[in-house]
Structure formats: structure tokens, C-alpha cells
Amino acid sequence: xxxxxxxxxxxxxxxxxxxxxxxxxxSVVEMAFADPSQRFTFAYISDxxxxxxxxxxxxxxxxxxxxxxxxxxNLLTPKPDFVMFGGDLAQLGMKExxxxxAEMLSRLKYKTHCVMGEHDYYLDLGEYWSKLxxxxxxxxxxxxxxxxxxxxxxxxxxxxxxxxxxxKQRMLEMAGLDNPxxxxxxxxxxxxxxxxxxxxKVSKTTxxxxxxxxxxxxxxxxxxxxxxxxxxxxxxxxxxxKVTVIxxxxxxxQYNQIGNITFQSVMATAWPWPxxxxxxxxxxxxxxxTVPMNRADPFFERDxxxxxxxxxxxxRVVMEYNLYNNTNRVVAYNxxxxxxxxxxxxxxxxxxxPQNHF
Amino acid sequence: xxxxxxxxxxxxxxxxxxxxxxxxxxTAKRPPLGLPPAPAMAGNPQTPEKIALGKKLFEDxxxxxxxxxxxxxxxxxxxxxxxxxxxxxxxxRKLTGTRNAPTVINAVYFERQFWDGRSPSLEDQALHPPVxxxxxxxxxxxxxxxxVREDPDYARAFKQVFDKSGKEITMTEVTKAIAAFERTVVAxxxxxxxxxxxxxxxxxxxxxxxGLQVFVDEGRCVSCHVIEQTQALFxxxxxxxxxVGINAIQQDAPALVSEFIxxxxxxxxxxxxxxxxxxxxxxxxLVVTRRFDDIGSFKTPTLRNIAVTAPYMHDGSLKTxxxxxxxxxxxxxxxxxxxxxxxxxxxxxxxxxxxxxxxxLVAFMESLTSPEFAHLQKALK
Numbered sequence: 178x179x180x181x182x183x184x185x186x187x188x189x190x191x192x193x194x195x196x197x198x199x200x201x202x203x204s205v206v207e208m209a210f211a212d213p214s215q216r217f218t219f220a221y222i223s224d225x226x227x228x229x230x231x232x233x234x235x236x237x238x239x240x241x242x243x244x245x246x247x248x249x250x251n252l253l254t255p256k257p258d259f260v261m262f263g264g265d266l267a268q269l270g271m272k273e274x275x276x277x278x279a280e281m282l283s284r285l286k287y288k289t290h291c292v293m294g295e296h297d298y299y300l301d302l303g304e305y306w307s308k309l310x311x312x313x314x315x316x317x318x319x320x321x322x323x324x325x326x327x328x329x330x331x332x333x334x335x336x337x338x339x340x341x342x343x344x345k346q347r348m349l350e351m352a353g354l355d356n357p358x359x360x361x362x363x364x365x366x367x368x369x370x371x372x373x374x375x376x377x378k379v380s381k382t383t384x385x386x387x388x389x390x391x392x393x394x395x396x397x398x399x400x401x402x403x404x405x406x407x408x409x410x411x412x413x414x415x416x417x418x419k420v421t422v423i424x425x426x427x428x429x430x431q432y433n434q435i436g437n438i439t440f441q442s443v444m445a446t447a448w449p450w451p452x453x454x455x456x457x458x459x460x461x462x463x464x465x466x467t468v469p470m471n472r473a474d475p476f477f478e479r480d481x482x483x484x485x486x487x488x489x490x491x492x493r494v495v496m497e498y499n500l501y502n503n504t505n506r507v508v509a510y511n512x513x514x515x516x517x518x519x520x521x522x523x524x525x526x527x528x529x530x531p532q533n534h535f
Numbered sequence: 536x537x538x539x540x541x542x543x544x545x546x547x548x549x550x551x552x553x554x555x556x557x558x559x560x561x562t563a564k565r566p567p568l569g570l571p572p573a574p575a576m577a578g579n580p581q582t583p584e585k586i587a588l589g590k591k592l593f594e595d596x597x598x599x600x601x602x603x604x605x606x607x608x609x610x611x612x613x614x615x616x617x618x619x620x621x622x623x624x625x626x627x628r629k630l631t632g633t634r635n636a637p638t639v640i641n642a643v644y645f646e647r648q649f650w651d652g653r654s655p656s657l658e659d660q661a662l663h664p665p666v667x668x669x670x671x672x673x674x675x676x677x678x679x680x681x682x683v684r685e686d687p688d689y690a691r692a693f694k695q696v697f698d699k700s701g702k703e704i705t706m707t708e709v710t711k712a713i714a715a716f717e718r719t720v721v722a723x724x725x726x727x728x729x730x731x732x733x734x735x736x737x738x739x740x741x742x743x744x745x746g747l748q749v750f751v752d753e754g755r756c757v758s759c760h761v762i763e764q765t766q767a768l769f770x771x772x773x774x775x776x777x778x779v780g781i782n783a784i785q786q787d788a789p790a791l792v793s794e795f796i797x798x799x800x801x802x803x804x805x806x807x808x809x810x811x812x813x814x815x816x817x818x819x820x821l822v823v824t825r826r827f828d829d830i831g832s833f834k835t836p837t838l839r840n841i842a843v844t845a846p847y848m849h850d851g852s853l854k855t856x857x858x859x860x861x862x863x864x865x866x867x868x869x870x871x872x873x874x875x876x877x878x879x880x881x882x883x884x885x886x887x888x889x890x891x892x893x894x895x896l897v898a899f900m901e902s903l904t905s906p907e908f909a910h911l912q913k914a915l916k
Contacts, residue, residue, distance in 0.1 A: 248877030249827040254793040476758040479881030501828050
């Protein structure tokens, strides 16, 4: 299981086989363009943060999160067309961690596309990740929808190349959520140029879905829930009629609308942000955080984590959050209000009241 | 109760429900030490006559196709309301199901019945075994109704308890009486209760006291087998995948789940399927909720009187309490080093307990036996 060479080969082999299968029914793709209301589904797993300890040991809890999400995605009926992995597969960008993750993802029975996260990137600037998963940014068309994957966790050349004595320290500095030594994420000029050219070929009526690790919007700079050149990317997306940005990184459910762009986040399989320091019975590997959170039940280590099942309905995202020890939630674009809404909890009477702790 | 304005009819039935509740409280005895009052069922108040009728029904073997199996065959009072030491229960013609008979003792405290919680109440639960092909084997409930309508003793009792006779007697009355009897089968007042709630320091042995500490601390047992300030039900009314049963079908889970979801089974079909098909049985509560979160998960049983209800787990696969503790200590696998199932509940992880701690935990669980069943424990020693 931890023979890294076999691991890598098996992932590439699996990915190649899946690509061949999905490339085969070309006629289906054409028919989809003729009928954009055709529905299809895909699954979204993100933020597993697999962490290497020593020898063959990895942090148990993070492993269990990804293993369970992969196994559950394989149960989906009807089967999804593909799976997205939303970044932060590894915790500190190590080969051991990325190989370990590739091995787990290779068990998915579907074609898998990956997004780069900062925890995958800042040790070797994504070099080893590329060997496993391919280019850092790319696009593909599927049944009438244009999908774009960006590497949104880049930052300035100065911070990346000149500030830190070692690659390991650079990785550690970016891995801390509320670390003032970090640096704001950005897509960068080079990738923005690529995106402009990529989108030029796409009709404004074609549904566009963009995947990034960090939110392509400015939520909270202190925790890097942030992309510094978000407005420039948004400006390129606004002319499209139906456009959705799906991001990981925040380990919680968020959704909003900016102009034509619908934003939706996905859950982590590892831990929820923020996270409390209340459960210290056994040694754990939770990254330190100075802001505590009220978490329902820290005994159940999957509590407040999850993965997503997405229904592309007329080019819009209907996202079902598969939540452990909890009621699943569905967030979907509401054409009447022109924004994404939680299908159950809009009505104040239907909201789950917060738990009281004594 | 929702917050909508209550109509006259609803208000009237609410009043009746409250009257029922008061009646139940009047007749209910003080609960045994360590237990809360047994939850009452609206519309089915407890009366001594109804309880006696329920007991008679519970023990009547005529309610099976062979005339040899009653409720008490698998829930035998002399065996702490189980069929210990059977792994899985034997119904008509020695047919075996897939699941270990859970004790009736304290079953009233469960919010849902059966290992997978597919039944919402004791009343509903009592409907199913008579018509399950591997339990009591009847085609439908008619033979039961024929007996209770015609047998003079039953006819008199149903008239007295429900003021009903002949065709007015239905399975509603039959199951109400059985459930009323089962509600009286509660037992607390164990050595643990006397130690914990009464402050009797000599009620537990030193090993049992150390075991209690492991139970609430490093063993993480108390997170599901709950002990509270004033009572201890030793369960959480929840369902968990702890790595029993599911390990055997892990590879086939996608096919089994997909097959099950496509089949769109009705509740009674599910009841038959889970008891006759071992592989579907291991899907656990998923067959009820159809949620991935519930795959391979089963109800947390109470630990009260656990020492006298071996073997353990939903499939009776673990023979001793020590086997159970070792299973948890391994992080949800019976044999150390075996692969953990992909859907394991988040609370289960390797515990790294010492042999001494494992022994102490077993000793602690042996302190949960009520005086009514202490002789069974002595006989086992």
C-alpha cells in the first residue's frame, strides 16, 4: 500500500483507462450541446490533508476521512460522470503524502480531475503533484458545460522565491491558517492570460463551471479565505449567462452570488474550520488555530466534515452536501431570486436551532 | 407537536393523550435505581389487566405456523429475555435469521426497535416476527386474530381491557397489549447503580472501579454507552458502524447498495430481506434510511445485564465481553491487523489499552447486572 512507485503507476493507469472510456461516446457530447438541459452528475471530494508521520504511518483520522468519502462516492446510484478532488490532498506537500493520496483516489471508479491546493504546492511548487495529476490549470468540456480548473493559490515571486531559507519552511509558513507570515493567494497574470484565451472560444450561453482551491472572492484576508486578483478573474466570468465557481479551502458550507457568478464552497473530509481545542484526550494533529469553534460532537471525528454530490441541472449546480451525523443539505441556484439558496433552511421555521452545551 | 394552531379534534386528542399519560404515571411504579421512568405511549396507557394480557400473548406458541414458537422462544425470561447462547435466533423448524435476539429488558427506553431501527415503537415491532418466514412463519396475521377472537380466555380479556370483541379486535389491540407487557420489563439497581447513584463504595470491586475509569476515559465507551448525572441507559439511541458484519461484504457494497436502492422495497419486504439475506443484513441501517452515513451501522445496545446476554453484536459473532473489548481496542476489527472497513464510524479508532485495562473493562461490565438476573451470572462463572 505504501510502495510509492506502484502507487503512482496505478493512479496514472487508472486515470488513463477512465479517460479512454469517457472519450469514447463523442456523439453524446454533441447531443448534449443540442440539448443543454440534459442533466448529469459529478461528485466533489476535497481537503483531505493526508499527513505523513513516520515509517508507514499517516495521521489516522485524515486517512479515514478520504477513505470513507471515496468508498461512498463509489456507491452512488446513478453513477456520477466524474469526480473532482478540490485540493489539499496532502498536508505538507510531501511525496509520501501525495502518493498516499493518489493511491486512495485511484480506488474511485470514475475519471478524476484534481485541483491544486496550497498544502500540495509550497514544498516543491507543485512539481511532484504534476507528475501524479497533470497540469496545474486546464479546461475541459463535458455534455455542454465548459469546466475550468485554476491554480488559485499562487502568490508573489518575492514571497515564493526569496523570503524563506528552505522549501520546507516555506511550506510550513503557508500551511498555517491564521499565520501572519503567510501571503495572499492569487491566480497571477500568466494564468489570467491563459483563462482569457480559453474563455474566448466559449459561447456566452454555454454554462461555465470554474474550480479553484481558494475562493475567487475576498472573504477574510487574515485566514487567506481570499484571492487577491479575484475581481480580475470575476470580470472575465461575468459576461457568461450561467457561471458557477466551486472552491474548497474553507472547510465549511458557504454560498453567495456576485453579479452573474454563483459561488459555492465544498466541505473537507479532514476537519471543519474553525476547529476547537476542546478534545485533547489523545494526541491529535490538528493545526493550531487561535479562534475556537463550537463543534457539535468532537467524539465523532467525521462530524462537521463531508463531501458533495452535484447535479448539473440546466447548466446550474445543485449541490448536495453529504454530511456525517447530520442532515444532508442541498444548495442550488434559485432562478426566482437569482442567487444560490439552501433548499431547506431558507425558511426560519425550518432551521435547526443551535445546540446548547451545559 | 408542531406550532400550528390546534384544531378542535387535535386538541381533543391531545387532551386524551395527556389523560393517558397521567394514568400511566399513576400506575407506573418508581423506576429502578439508575433508570428514568419508562417512556409512556400516547393512546396505550398501562393497566394491570392489559399487562397480564400482554404477557399471555407474549408466551403463546399458537401464533406461529408450527405452533412451536412464541415471542418468548427467542426472548426467554429465564435467559434474561434472550435466547443465549444462540448466535442468531431460531424460528420455526429451527430456521435461523441473521441477527442475535436483543433482550427485551429495558427495550422500552429505545426510541427505535430492531438492530437497524426499522421499527418506531414496541407496538409496531410486535407486528413483524409473526409474519417473518424465518421467525414465526405465518402468511398473515389472520391466524392470530382468529385465536384471540375465539379463545374464551382471550375474548374475556380483550373485552375487559379494550372493551372490544369479535372483529373489533385487531392487531392494534394485540400489539398494544404485548407492548404494555414489554414496558414493564425494566431492570436497574445493579452494583454499578448502587455505587454510582447511591454512593455505596463497597458495591464495586477494585477491578470494577478501575474499569469504570477506563469506561469513561481512555476506553471512550461512555460516548455511546451513556452514563448521566442521575441515570444511566448505557446507550445513545443512535446507530454506528463499528466494523462488525460489514467487513465481510466490503468489496460487494457498491453492488449490494445499488441493487437495494433500485429494488425500492416496502417496509415489510425489508423486514424479510434483512433477516433472510445475510449480505443485505450487513448493510445495517442503510436499508431503512438509504443514507450512506448509515451503511453497516447498527443500534447501540444498552450494556445493562450484558454479562448474561452473550453472545454479542447484531450477528452474535463475538462470544465474550473480552472479545468485544478487543474488537474496539483494535479500532473496529476483530482480528488485529485485519483491514478496517471504509465506512467505519468516526468515533472508532485504535485505543491502545493494556491487558489490565481490558480485563478491568470486562469486570466493570459484569457490575451492570440487575439482582433479578444475578443468578444467571453466577451460573456462568
